[in-house]
Amino acid sequence: MDTSTHAVIGLGLAGLSHIDPAVMTHPATASAVFFGVLLGSQAPDADIALKLKNNTTYIRQHRGISHSIPMLPIWALLIAGLTTLLNKGALFWHVLLWTALAVVIHVITDLCNAYGTQAVWPVTDKWLSFDFISLFDPIIFSSHLVAVALWGLGVLSPRIVFPVLYALLLVYFLWRATVHKKLKDQMLLFDEEYTHSDTYTLIPTVSLSRWNVVKPLPEGAYRIGNWNHNRLHWTETAYCDNHPAVEASKEHPAVQALLYISRYACATVEPTGYGYAVRWADVRYRHRKQFPLVAVVMMNAKYETLDYFVGWLSKTHSGKHFGLEYE
Incomplete structure (x- = not known):
């Protein structure tokens, strides 16, 4: 996801943490958790610092090892340790739990879009992507803004608004994953150019009804199109030069x-x-x-x-x- 979405998710998790009695009754813990989830929601993207070296290194490494399973506990321990140290008396294990949740959600949401991550490094350096959530999803972003506003303005208790928010977003993720799989499986039925060896990659967009579609061709080219309003429309062919x-x-x-x-x-x-x-x-x-x-x-x-x-x-x-x- 983009940086702004990870930021609002961090605020959302700060609100959700109020279901933890330790957060509700212990100011130092509440403060440590607040900053822990904000930092945890951004931590895997710390590899942006590689841009200081050069853009080539950044492109190659972004969402790589920093988003891998071995790094998840490292990020959580470092951040929880720091925020607990800065908030004397904070209950470390509660801070660690919420910080770890923020880090894990960051990686999971990144896995759901087309760019993907190297989540299972070092078992394999293969990039994994589930391709059903856009890099910027207006539903996820706007729903968090509404929930944070309701909390900040005192309209609803965070113990009510954020469990409801994340329950609805879980349903939303499952729905998008189901739609993606169904469309991918049925794409051949709508492709007038279909041959038995064709495969399709569907890329989500900010529109719920529109998907970009890529079909590799045997000669090393790609058919490019989109799925919109229940119709597959090929727009161009990307020919790759042999030179x-x-x-x-x-x-x-x-x-x-x-x-x-x-x-x-x-x-x-x-x-x-x-x-x-x-x-x-x-x-x-x-x-x-x-x-x-x-x-x-x-x-x-x-x-x-x-x-x-x-x-x-x-x-x-x-x-x-x-x-x-x-x-």
Whole structure:
């Protein structure tokens, strides 16, 4: 999930913690739990600090080991220990329980969207994703805002509003998972181009009725479309180039980082005045007719790197960010 959603979930868990008598009756414990769940809801994303090194390392490691099962107790113990130390007299085991819950929920919610995590590292370094919740889900975000407002304004007791909130969200998650599985199983019935070897990947969007759809093709291309209002609509085919520049780009750490986290990367080559621009894009993510998660390598005619970029595109990015000024 995005940072803002993890933040409101942290506030929600702070409210839910009031069902614990120790939190209700012990101010030091309440304070330690409050800060513990806020920090725990963000802790696995501490790998954002890797951006200080470079974006390549961040893309490769984000949601990796920091979101793995071995790290869950480490995050919880570190945060609970710190907040207990800063709130003298706080009951450590209660603080640890709620902090651990916050850390676990962070990882579970991240598993539910398309980006996924390396949750089962070191057993395997495979990225796991369940693909049924959007990176930003307006239902999850807005429901937490409403619940926190009801609590903050004194309209309802947190012991009432937050158990109800999380019971409803549990039902919501189960419903989304069921819809995703049903649609994936039935997609072949709606695909007029279906062949017996076809497989489908459905990516959730902020709309409850719309899903992005990716179908790998035998020739190494991808069929891109969407499911909306009970209809499958193919919008384009992403053709992947077979060119020496593509093979050369695979040796670059930026491309290796993207290939490490994605099984849906497709490369295209653009001849330029200085040589070639090789653009790898993750075709699972399509926004405004573009694929925003990319690795771009600019190289000369000898396939030597001149410049590169890896990460999420935004409106602020231009050709200059990709070294195209060499042209």
